[in-house]
Amino acid sequence: MSQLRTVPPTESVTGRATKVTDDLYFERLDDPYCLTSWHWCTDGKVWRSLPVQYNEVQQEHPLHLKAPTLFSCCGLHGWVRNGKWEPA
Numbered sequence: 574m575s576q577l578r579t580v581p582p583t584e585s586v587t588g589r590a591t592k593v594t595d596d597l598y599f600e601r602l603d604d605p606y607c608l609t610s611w612h613w614c615t616d617g618k619v620w621r622s623l624p625v626q627y628n629e630v631q632q633e634h635p636l637h638l639k640a641p642t643l644f645s646c647c648g649l650h651g652w653v654r655n656g657k658w659e660p661a
């Protein structure tokens with residue numbers, strides 16, 4: 574399935590995703606325990622989602638996560654601090 578790179582698949586539905594970079598968004602969907610992260614994966618050129626447990630969230634606005642984020646699919650690795658991405 575090909576995807577448009579512009580926004581994550583759910584963004585056009587919910588309009589609630591928080592943009593961190595052009596390639597990384599976080600979104601509160603219906604799961605009470607997790608945020609959903611979306612990244613544009615260079616492995617396959619698709620948007621991939623991964624859950625982020627709420628206990629990893631220091632602050633939601635601006636988004637600040639306690640631990641670095643590692644996407645093993647493509648090796649994207651870094652910190653989300655004060656709504657900004659800092660590569661690890």
Ligand SMILES: [Zn+2]
Nearest residue numbers: 614644646647
């Ligand atoms: Zn990836």
